[in-house]
Amino acid sequence: MSAEIPVIELRNVDKHYGPLHVLQHINLSVGKGEVLVLIGPSGSGKSTLCRTINRLETIDSGEILIEGQPLPQEGKELAQMRAEIGMVFQSFNLFAHKTILDNVTLGPREVLKMPKDAAEKEAMELLTRVGVDAQAHKVPAQLSGGQQQRVAIARSLAMHPKAMLFDEPTSALDPEMINEVLDVMVELAREGMTMVVVTHEMNFARRVSNRVVFMADGQIVEEGTPSEFFDNPQTARAKEFLDSIRGH
Amino acid sequence: MGYAELFAAYGEKYLLAIFETLSMTVLCFAIAMVISVLVTVMRVSPIKPLRLVGDLYVQVFRNIPGVALLVIVAYALPYLKVLMPWKVCVEVVVVLLASAFGSENFMTGINAIGVGQIEAARSIGLTFTQTMTKIVIPQALRSAVLPMTNLLIATMLTTALGSQVPLNPQELTGLVSFITTRETAIGILPFTVSAVIYAGFSVLLGLAGNAIDRKVRVIR
Ligand SMILES: Nc1ncnc2c1ncn2[C@@H]1O[C@H](COP(=O)(O)OP(=O)(O)O)[C@@H](O)[C@H]1O
Ligand SMILES: [Mg+2]
Numbered sequence: 448m449s450a451e452i453p454v455i456e457l458r459n460v461d462k463h464y465g466p467l468h469v470l471q472h473i474n475l476s477v478g479k480g481e482v483l484v485l486i487g488p489s490g491s492g493k494s495t496l497c498r499t500i501n502r503l504e505t506i507d508s509g510e511i512l513i514e515g516q517p518l519p520q521e522g523k524e525l526a527q528m529r530a531e532i533g534m535v536f537q538s539f540n541l542f543a544h545k546t547i548l549d550n551v552t553l554g555p556r557e558v559l560k561m562p563k564d565a566a567e568k569e570a571m572e573l574l575t576r577v578g579v580d581a582q583a584h585k586v587p588a589q590l591s592g593g594q595q596q597r598v599a600i601a602r603s604l605a606m607h608p609k610a611m612l613f614d615e616p617t618s619a620l621d622p623e624m625i626n627e628v629l630d631v632m633v634e635l636a637r638e639g640m641t642m643v644v645v646t647h648e649m650n651f652a653r654r655v656s657n658r659v660v661f662m663a664d665g666q667i668v669e670e671g672t673p674s675e676f677f678d679n680p681q682t683a684r685a686k687e688f689l690d691s692i693r694g695h
Numbered sequence: 696m697g698y699a700e701l702f703a704a705y706g707e708k709y710l711l712a713i714f715e716t717l718s719m720t721v722l723c724f725a726i727a728m729v730i731s732v733l734v735t736v737m738r739v740s741p742i743k744p745l746r747l748v749g750d751l752y753v754q755v756f757r758n759i760p761g762v763a764l765l766v767i768v769a770y771a772l773p774y775l776k777v778l779m780p781w782k783v784c785v786e787v788v789v790v791l792l793a794s795a796f797g798s799e800n801f802m803t804g805i806n807a808i809g810v811g812q813i814e815a816a817r818s819i820g821l822t823f824t825q826t827m828t829k830i831v832i833p834q835a836l837r838s839a840v841l842p843m844t845n846l847l848i849a850t851m852l853t854t855a856l857g858s859q860v861p862l863n864p865q866e867l868t869g870l871v872s873f874i875t876t877r878e879t880a881i882g883i884l885p886f887t888v889s890a891v892i893y894a895g896f897s898v899l900l901g902l903a904g905n906a907i908d909r910k911v912r913v914i915r
Binding site: 501503522523526527528529530531532533534536538539540541542543544553554557558586588589599602603605606 | 808822825
């Protein structure tokens, strides 16, 4: 893995929101097939980091490389590049006026210019894989949160992304629906998908992630394997944070 | 003079006036819808000068009384060598007003969509134009059905500005002025007839709008 070009690489990335230095000299690389869990207190910049990787937010300085290529500036080229990185949001963000099937086929048809039949065939396969094929002709509001999030994952997968970003994918879900979404993500990880996952689900992190990165106040404070990080955190910030989410 | 005499003398003119009011309404509303979409796209575009022009357009035409705008278009523009037929002057004014309000309706619809869906669209690789045409505009159109129905009714009522300039044939309000000038003893009868016709069409349009809304409404 070390000799390969990382799928995602951030070099000295800085970003401000006005006076707030929200990302401070971030250096991070994610190798092919790696599952990286990003963890940290609310407001530490985890979402912003994900959003800059997909260029939903600009950066002030530094570089972001996807398979060694810098992100293009604006326009069509950037739009294409975005499709190479899938993104799953906390609030699902399905297209409310489209059926589940159309949510999944929109990208392949509009961006990859796939013919309708082929796009629908593949979309049905993906929906079957995430277990919502029976809902294909409903609209998002008719589905449960867990089902909607699984559709959102299928929608990203339909673009054959090189990596996927998950920004707190289970935080908006009722407890009984969390596992159905995590199961899909575990499956994806097993199949070798490169993933960056913002989550506080420690069991998930222990089961599938190679590395945990702890962020606080816009900085990467600590990183390690899940067992290193959860069982033996090095910094006071990380200890404090782990205590708080364990409810001590 | 009662209804019977009124219709005997002016029935044909009333029919012509109904046609005139309705055809102006349909034409103006259709053009206004196209302009509203364009102005709204400008207002949400990533290009700042376009946003400013779009916002300015709406602020100007939403805040000028129709009659004042008509005076400008019909009586001031000719000094700048812009000379249009009377009817076109009225239509231009109605379109300017309706498109400003139409854009506001679309903006409300767009704000209801939420930034999340737009980000999701961008994240699967859609360009700005594709995000607009596939996600934003279709939803804005669907959630704008009811306010646009109201705007269509308002557009019909605004064509009454035609009574302020010489039109031939006249629309419904112009016809009322014409009749009351000629039949000095007639009282409010011609007004009542026009008012009932306006109200009748308003109710029909309202019912149609409700029916369409029920069919296309985006469930959230
Ligand atoms: N669009 C924005 N404008 C200004 N400040 C923002 C914006 N988005 C996020 N922030 C701020 O940046 C900080 C990091 O936010 P975020 O990346 O969402 O943190 P996290 O996902 O770790 O909770 C927070 O203090 C937040 O208030
Ligand atoms: Mg966040």
